[in-house]
Amino acid sequence: MGMTIRKGSWNKGPDLAFAINKRVADAKRKYGQDAVINACLGTLADDDGNIIALASVYKRLDEMDRKVIASYAPIEGEEDYRRLVVESLFGSYKPKAYISAISTPGGTGAIRSAIFSYVDRGDPVVCHDYYWSPYKKICEEFERDFKTYEFFDKAYRFNIEAFKNEVNKNLKNKDRLAVLINSPGNNPSGYSLSDDEWDLLIGFLREKARDKAKRITLIVDVAYIEFAGDGDEQKRFFEKFTDLPDNLMVVVCYSMSKSHTAYGLRSGAAIGISSSKENIEEFEASISLTARCNWSNGTHAAQRILIDLEREENKGEYLKELEDIRLMLEQRADEFVRRAKDKSLTMIPYFGGFFTFVPTDRAFEISESLEGENIFTIPSDKGIRVAICSVSLDKIPHLVSRLAYYVNKTCKNF
Ligand SMILES: Cc1ncc(COP(=O)(O)O)c(C=O)c1O
Known part of the structure; x- marks a missing residue:
């Protein structure tokens, strides 16, 4: 039984x-x-x-005051952590938009909160068919409808036509839809969308958002971004999230696991991007509440490590x-x-x-x-x-x- x-x-x-x-x-x-x-x-x-x-990461932990390690972080994350995650992730490619970060336990926390908050039961989450398996499990747990399209065409390039077809098919009878993209450095394939491919993808979603009855959320998992090119060229696509229609929301899922070799410290952030201030206020309230109801707050020590490492001298x-x-x-x-x-x-x-x-x-x-x-x-x-x-x-x-x-x-x- x-x-x-x-x-x-x-x-x-x-x-x-x-x-x-x-x-x-x-x-x-x-x-x-x-x-x-x-x-x-x-x-x-x-x-x-x-x-x-x-x-450099673990020296900070060794030297950290135990009282800080033991203490709760604010539910939404330390103010400086939230600000520095945005600054360090986007670098010189920060989109011109309202932006806010809320701390989460790793990228996983950000992904599940975005899926929970931006699509409802039965709503589609459209993802490439090479994907990290927890995406599907999260959707199953929340009863979101996980849908895939062929990531690659015959030449192993982003299959924009397959993507468009899947979005079109799912938007026909639904007003809410999320698109989930894991790039650059996709797990498992190693693929990164080129800037031109990003243009096609965003151009298409903009077109779809002309129908104001639709609410579309683009969830971008960037867990491997620091290992997807030298310099910061791989971050250029972030700029493209400027001036989006207000019914096209972006949530970038940030993780310290790979960038700081901090898998076990469980720290990341959901970063909301929108041309609407109201959307971002709603994002902060929703992602914070979902944190409160699930893990309460993030790992304080990890947030302090990042803050400390972002200081000029470190x-x-x-x-x-x-x-x-x-x-x-x-x-x-x-x-x-x-x-x-x-x-x-x-x-x-x-x-x-x-x-x-x-x-x-x-x-x-x-x-x-x-x-x-x-x-x-x-x-x-x-x-x-x-x-x-x-x-x-x-x-x-x-x-x-x-x-x-x-x-x-x-x-x-x-
Ligand atoms: C594609 C992808 N996204 C997100 C994560 C989340 O990692 P974490 O929750 O440790 O930040 C992983 C971890 O393996 C991953 O491979």
């Missing part, structure tokens, strides 16, 4: 990535670290396989460390792409983020074979996700070679 209500028990089985990661730990114990390639979990590891915890130290890990990841990605080309292994064009992606309809079979060789990846219906964030540079050639062997199914060349 099940005791939980139906909604409490629809979720069968453990999270795939965490389940596979447990097998990685077993393999490491049995065969040793060097014999194992762990390309499954999305945390950045150094070349010895240890999780990276930036010294910022250089943090940015230098961030650049070092960004470069480390870039080298791994470049090596992966080069080797894949050599081995004629098809992959989605990589622009950033923690993962590369090899499309195949035999992903489960192949990842099982790879596991037999102590190479751990994440299979899905669309292909194999490879967490290059946790694979050392020297292991990439072997990883690509074995992937190519199974995907291309020709032993001769390998």
Whole structure:
């Protein structure tokens, strides 16, 4: 006899990535670290396989007054945290609009609050078909209608026509709709929308918002933005959220997990952007209330760390460390792409983020074979996700070679 209500028990089985990661730990114990390639979990590891915890970040925690760590943060987040998240995230590409940030536990908190507040039961949430699996689970929990379209056309470019069709189809009988985009550095594909693709997407949503009966919300998950290009070119698209119609709202979901190697500190923010002051006041009230009803307040220590790191005298130290890990990841990605080309292994064009992606309809079979060789990846219906964030540079050639062997199914060349 099940005791939980139906909604409490629809979720069968453990999270795939965490389940596979447990097998990685077993393999490491049995065969040793060097014999194992762990390309499954999305945390950045150094070349010895240890999780990276930036010294500039954790020194602040070590030195923080325990009374601050122990204390509650304001429900909406510390004033300075909210301001600095906006300044540091947008940089020189801050849109001209009313903008406000409310703290959340990681990007996950921001995503679930945006989905909860901006679409109602049965309303569509339109997302690309390569997506981080909690999106769908959040929609299921809240009874939002999660819909997908083909992210890529045949040349592996953003499939704007598929996007338009899906939005059109869902707006026909509904007045509220959310679009969920994870770019730059999409998980799992590594894809980033180009500025031209953003123009097409926003141009289309503007057109749809001409019907004033419609309320459209664009939710943008930027969890990997600091690992999606050097300099800040990858942030230019933020400027395009200037002068939007007042029935087209944007919520950017910010996370400290990757940018500050602070996965366990659980800190992020939902950032509302609108040409209407009233919309932003409503955003603040709604996202704060939903915080109060769920987690109450964010992690105070994490907010203070960010505030401290943004000070002029500390910022250089943090940015230098961030650049070092960004470069480390870039080298791994470049090596992966080069080797894949050599081995004629098809992959989605990589622009950033923690993962590369090899499309195949035999992903489960192949990842099982790879596991037999102590190479751990994440299979899905669309292909194999490879967490290059946790694979050392020297292991990439072997990883690509074995992937190519199974995907291309020709032993001769390998
Ligand atoms: C695409 C994507 N969005 C959001 C998150 C949220 O991370 P967090 O809640 O730790 O900020 C993750 C974490 O893996 C992710 O991959």
